[in-house]
Amino acid sequence: xxxxVKGRKFGREKGHRDLMMKNxxxxxxxxxxxxxxxAKAKELRGLAERIITYGKKGTVHHRNLxxxxxxNRTLVKKVFDxxxxxxxxxxxxxxxxxKNGYRKGDCAPMAIIEFVGHSIEKENKAKK
Numbered sequence: 001x002x003x004x005v006k007g008r009k010f011g012r013e014k015g016h017r018d019l020m021m022k023n024x025x026x027x028x029x030x031x032x033x034x035x036x037x038x039a040k041a042k043e044l045r046g047l048a049e050r051i052i053t054y055g056k057k058g059t060v061h062h063r064n065l066x067x068x069x070x071x072n073r074t075l076v077k078k079v080f081d082x083x084x085x086x087x088x089x090x091x092x093x094x095x096x097x098x099k100n101g102y103r104k105g106d107c108a109p110m111a112i113i114e115f116v117g118h119s120i121e122k123e124n125k126a127k128k
Contacts, residue, residue, distance in 0.1 A: 033114035041097045041111040052094045055084025
């Protein structure tokens with residue numbers, strides 16, 4: 001039984017799982033939207049939202065916590081200067097997971113995870 005057991009294992013050991021999640025968060029911050037499996041996207045949601053919350057608080061301590069996770073100064077700067085200010089009036093729910101069919105090879109359910117304002121900005125730029 002899996003009562004009160006949090007998180008997904010993805011068939012990987014803890015170190016590999018942690019690094020995979022860090023890489024997914026880095027890619028999400030860098031590109032604003034990524035395509036991955038549904039399980040990974042759902043697990044990624046909480047981590048990405050925690051990083052955005054650090055960016056909203058904006059202290060040096062929270063910048064250090066974000067750097068500890070992202071390990072890239074340019075990504076930390078992007079979170080604190082570009083992404084987090086967009087969500088200053090929002091209390092959570094910074095990402096959305098959109099189901100995207102099934103992968104061709106193994107029929108795994110796929111999903112797109114993106115920041116909430118991402119698709120709207122792209123459409124506005126395309127119209128102009």
